[in-house]
Amino acid sequence: xxxxxxIILIILxxxxxxxxxxxxxxxxxxxxxxxxGNWVGTINAGVSKFTFVFKFWIDDExxxxxxxDSPEQDLKDVPVNEIIIKDDSLxxxxxxxxxxxxxxxxxxxxILNGLYIRNxxxxxxxxxxxxxxxVILNRPQMPEKPYPYKEEEISFINxxxxxxxxxxxxxxxxxxPFPAVxxxxxxxxxxRDESAFGHKTFLVIADYLTRIGIAVxxxxxxxxxxxxxxxxxxxxxTNSEDIIYATGFLRSRKDINKRKIGLIGHSEGGLIASxxxxxxxxxxxxxxxxxxxQSIEENLYQQNEMIRMAEGESANMIKQYxxxxxxxxxxxxxxxxxxxxxxxxxxxxxxxxYQLLSPExxxxxxxxxxDLLLTPYFRDIIKCNPSLFLQKVKCPVLAMTGEKDLQxxxxxxxxxxxxxxxxxxxxxxxxxxxxxxxxxxxxxxxGTISEYSDIEETISPxxxxxxxxxxxxxxx
Numbered sequence: 270x271x272x273x274x275x276i277i278l279i280i281l282x283x284x285x286x287x288x289x290x291x292x293x294x295x296x297x298x299x300x301x302x303x304x305x306g307n308w309v310g311t312i313n314a315g316v317s318k319f320t321f322v323f324k325f326w327i328d329d330e331x332x333x334x335x336x337x338d339s340p341e342q343d344l345k346d347v348p349v350n351e352i353i354i355k356d357d358s359l360x361x362x363x364x365x366x367x368x369x370x371x372x373x374x375x376x377x378x379x380i381l382n383g384l385y386i387r388n389x390x391x392x393x394x395x396x397x398x399x400x401x402x403x404v405i406l407n408r409p410q411m412p413e414k415p416y417p418y419k420e421e422e423i424s425f426i427n428x429x430x431x432x433x434x435x436x437x438x439x440x441x442x443x444x445x446p447f448p449a450v451x452x453x454x455x456x457x458x459x460x461r462d463e464s465a466f467g468h469k470t471f472l473v474i475a476d477y478l479t480r481i482g483i484a485v486x487x488x489x490x491x492x493x494x495x496x497x498x499x500x501x502x503x504x505x506x507t508n509s510e511d512i513i514y515a516t517g518f519l520r521s522r523k524d525i526n527k528r529k530i531g532l533i534g535h536s537e538g539g540l541i542a543s544x545x546x547x548x549x550x551x552x553x554x555x556x557x558x559x560x561x562x563q564s565i566e567e568n569l570y571q572q573n574e575m576i577r578m579a580e581g582e583s584a585n586m587i588k589q590y591x592x593x594x595x596x597x598x599x600x601x602x603x604x605x606x607x608x609x610x611x612x613x614x615x616x617x618x619x620x621x622x623y624q625l626l627s628p629e630x631x632x633x634x635x636x637x638x639x640d641l642l643l644t645p646y647f648r649d650i651i652k653c654n655p656s657l658f659l660q661k662v663k664c665p666v667l668a669m670t671g672e673k674d675l676q677x678x679x680x681x682x683x684x685x686x687x688x689x690x691x692x693x694x695x696x697x698x699x700x701x702x703x704x705x706x707x708x709x710x711x712x713x714x715x716g717t718i719s720e721y722s723d724i725e726e727t728i729s730p731x732x733x734x735x736x737x738x739x740x741x742x743x744x745x
Contacts, residue, residue: 435495
């Protein structure tokens, strides 16, 4: 407690008084010498664990520089824009990701004891220790160049709104044309590799399939990497249109067999795959991994409950979270006016005590409301029922869900899919509950989100083998 109070006092000191800025050219003090090197620490953020690596050095112009790595968040060499040292106190400002770090420097033990701050709100204690070794996550399935196949950077335009989609197409060696598959990522703004928790799931899948003769297209989501647009302004309909144009792009190529193009959707990407397949008879097959079958709203309720139970949350707290969640979703679905909805959501989040919050606390609440809940993306997805699209899918379907998937309940979602396919009279489908597999399609023990980054395996060999056999069978 004493350390936390000291750090809060340091924050006040930095915010309210004039300080000495030691990252200017020509300084000559002890403090920068102490800070130079690599500093490593870990934050346990509830359901997830994140490693932080700060690197400091003095450049040729005698300016103190720094960067931040966080392997689980796929952050690498993020510039530290401001480094301020005063006595035994340190302040770091990482503006590109809206993060700050305030710490007390313990020079005897080579320790920085501080608080990692997100979007102006005090969040997590972060203890950093100096280390000589480089932090590298062990990911044995990560492919290494040179690849035994061709890799091509591609782009095309969604002509409905002019959005440019960019990605990577991997093409097998051998005689063209090749069967092909498009990978569709889950929720959140994802890059083409579906990078998350220090893993690159789509890169591993693409490498595996291309080596056995299947071309693979993987794309950056809107607003990510080489793709233009805004992810949170895109609805499920918009995202499905992007994949339809991706299909058209593949069909235009001479090295792709246009009658053997399929889709693989992970998590919410499975919903997008279902929408596309329900509209496009050209799709040869779809593979759904940890995808929703029941309504997204019901999935989110169950996800919240299963994750909190697995992390040891009390039944009473889970009940309170569920109640708040239902209230928030109800407002988001039913109140069309953004201003009125925002006011109701503020009251729900703060139990009518919004005006008593600090400006920083208000900012966090408002960001959560305006940057997620009231976006076109969330207003659309919370009303979505995948079964309505699954009923219209006529091509072969493989749906795989892990037994330990806490984000998409295997029992509920596979049952909903089964009912939808029977209702639509699609007899060519296969539903599999994979033993010991989590939502990320990894072999796991508990299925918790906190395990994702700890597990060295990116995707289970059982999953990869099941996918490849299904594709080869359905593209003979």
